[in-house]
Amino acid sequence: MSIEWVNRAVDDLRAWGRAHGLDVDVDEVRLLCDYASDYLDVNELGDFTPVAFEELLLNIYPRKVIAPPESASETVAAARTLVDFLLATEEIGGKMAVRMRLVLDRIEPEMPVALADTSRFGMAKSLFSAMGADSLEQGDVSLSAVEEPVSEACDCPGCSPLPPVRLAPRETLAESVLRVPLVTDVRRLVQWMLAGGRTPTLKGRLRVRDAAEATAQLAVADPTLLWNLAVYTGLVEVEGAAIFDGEDFDPLGTWAAVVEFVVEKETGGAVTGDSSLDEELYGLCDMLYRLQAPVPIPLVTEYLEEIGLTEDGEIDVRDVVRRLAYCGLAEPGDEVLELTPLALWGLREFYADLGIEAPEAADLTVADASELIEGLLSGIPTEMAEADIEGWLENRTPAEAATELLGAASGAPSIARGIAVTVVDRLGPDAEAAVRAYLEEAELRPHAIHWLSARGLAAPALTQEEVLWMSVDMLALAMPAAEDDPETFAENMSASGPSAHVIEEMWRVDHPDVVDVLELLGRSLEDQNTAKAARKAAFKARSRAIG
Structure with missing residues (x-):
């Protein structure tokens, strides 16, 4: 990496x-x-x-x-x-x-x-040249986008779909809870209170003298926060002046409550060191959850400035990272801010409690080719997708990978075929025989010819019909992203789209998406003459289909 x-x-x-x-x-x-x-x-x-x-x-x-x-x-x-x-x-x-x-x-x-x-152009660039450059990375190309139109929604988390998240095994997570410094200190405080026969106030709060003694004897920075968290998570039960230590400790259940308390409850700056940032901690964690990638400290600072929390270094972001690492939410370090596996799990549980759909991503490295394609189309974050593709390819020879991917692409919708050939484009000449085998398959032949030619290997010339078919196939893959962001699509078409005379002839292509592609071009192209040619070609394609 x-x-x-x-x-x-x-x-x-x-x-x-x-x-x-x-x-x-x-x-x-x-x-x-x-x-x-x-x-x-x-x-x-x-x-x-x-x-x-x-x-x-x-x-x-x-x-x-x-x-x-x-x-x-x-x-x-x-x-x-x-x-x-x-x-x-x-x-x-x-x-x-x-x-x-x-x-x-x-x-x-x-x-x-x-x-x-x-x-x-490599295959990936050819496929996405008519789309926004970040469309695949941002999960815009997804089966859900193809199958269901997306209605207009606000920008709140409940209306913005969450990306699939890869979770660590539950056993590993449960063991990790016991190593979180915050959880350790909470349990130490509870045991210290019990051992000394100390009791909270009638309202269940930590007494001032006990808080002072806990700071001195246990070397904890904020015993009041720890006590409130202990009560909230059920590590103690407050009933009048009595304290009870729960015998059945559920690590993950406790951790889910910890995450909810830290990101949602009023903590007055005890978590991050800044009261305003404590109030915005849910938003920060939500952003990190959606990115699922380390964020450099300077970019975190810029983010805080953009949302009006800090300027001129008012908040020491590296100190914030250390505090969040103490709470088990962030990986320790001074260069980036990244959620821990425990934080990902806890936030997913929190989303579920809020009624927000938070999908879990399967491990695609052990999937078959069809499952790999389906998983990549689900909108998983870039880092995860890259790791899955690399892991999947490492488990196969180039020839095996090409055979499986192109086999899965055979007869598949254009969007799935596009993902398959994009992954095949990563393979070197060792996959030549496997790719060459698909020269006999009409839908994959143009892609196979392109792949061979790009590597300087012997390949037949693309016929005019094949060039047209491949152009339609590439644009069909671009349609979901184009519908979401027509302006970017139009800009990219101006820079790298097919020429007017190619568009005029596309109606002849025997491709299931040709009408939709031409209608999209007719709506999107900035050049009015070319857009008119696309609309006329779409009419011809519809007429041919009816006839």
Whole structure:
């Protein structure tokens, strides 16, 4: 996984830019680092070479990144900034920096041509070029989106579908509860109260003198919070002045109550160190639950600033992370904020109590190809999807993976077929024989030809009919995301969609989605003449189907 070193590099780059008054395109540099890590075995900043930049910008970007040719100058500028940063931080020497800059000078006029060359597109880029770049990653391409129209809803958590979450085994979670410092301290406080014959007030509250003694003797920061939590979770039962220690300790039941208390009840800043943030803790945890990925500390700070909680460093986010780690909600660390497996489980239970559907994600690494495709279509977060795909592929040879995936795609809807061939696009030449076997299958033949050609392997030429069919198939995959975000779809179609003369001929394609695709183009295309051609082609396709 590249995320740790990339996050550190981006944090350092952002700080370097601020220190030197530079406007750094952090997102573009992050993308450079991510792709270098994933495809070029660049595991730290010092691993960058001139060859790495050439491979990134002239090979990997044209194959993987959906971007108009005119964006090349921005990417090259970001690469130049990265070189300056590498030199300034002594990750590279002066001679290496000169070589890198010369390579970038040569790449700059070549990259727009490479981005515009559709023959260089990888299968994934071909499939999603007409969609928003983040549509698959954000779970917009889902079976539910295809099967049921989504009605307009507000932005509250109850109306925004939760992504599937991967849960740890219950036995592991139950054992983890006993190691949460907050839970440990609560139980210590209860035992200390019982052992000393101490009693709460008639209203069940911790007495002031007991709180002071507990702080001194047990070295706990906030015994009042601990006592209130003990009462809420049932670790003690308050009946008048009596205290009872529950004999049947249910770790997960207790933990569910802990999570509800910490994120929902009035805690006055005792959890995060800031009363306002305590009040917004549910929202913060909800965001992390939906992302299901580590969030760099600077981005957490920006998030808190955006929701009006902090500015000018009023809240020490690293201290917040330490406090949440004490509570068992966050993984310990100073670089990122990430929910623990216990937090994911507890929040899912909390959502269920609120009546919010919180799906659980199956382990796709042990699934068959059909189950893998179905799982990827369910809208699982990017990090989880990537891990599942990698784990699934590791359990098979390239030939086995291609055979299973393409077999599952055979006769499947276009959206499932698109996911299957996107995963197959990750495979190298060792899968050649398995892919070549599907040249005889009409629906998969164009994809197989594309796959072979992209790897420089012998392949038949695509016929005009096959080009048209593949264009319709790709656009059919894009339809759910296009309906959700027509503006982004229209923009991407302008940058990388089929030409007008191709659209005019699409009505001839024997594809089950051809009418829907042409109607979508007729509604979405910005160029009015091309949109009119799409509507006329849709009319012809409907007429042919009726006839």
